[in-house]
Amino acid sequence: MPNTLDHVIVHCRDQKATAAFLSDLMDGPAPTDWGPFTQVQTANGVGIDFLDSAVEPDAINGSHVAFLVTDEEFDAIFDRVRKQSLRFWADPFHRREGEINHRWGGRGVYVLDPGGTVAIEFMTVRYGDPEDAGEE
DSSP, X not given: OOOOOOEEEEEESOHHHHHHHHHHHHTOOOOEEETTEEEEEOTTSOEEEEEEOSSOGGGOOOEEEEEXXXXXXXXXXXXXXXXXXXXXXXXXXXXXXXXXXXXXGSOEEEEEOTTSOEEEEEESSOOOOGGGOSOO
């Protein structure tokens, strides 16, 4: 039986702020409230359901969501990142602040949601063979 990802739940500090932040960066439709969640709908129909965590904010496990975007979409998203003076990184470990990456011949960037618990990645090419990444 084929399977299709329908939605994921991401715990965060402020679900409405995180969902609005992501929708704004992607220039997408406004998030919607669905039960206890605030959902961002992706172009391929996967819902990202943000939920305020019931645990202490410092005990929230970090989450990571990644989006494959076109070069044009990346340019627009990166322009919004810079216009908002957001911190950004070329790597998921936040070692290369203020840079984007060029792995596998594409471009990638990481930002954090306003609460600092959700790493959001935008990339222009799918991950390939780790041996052919082109940079670390």
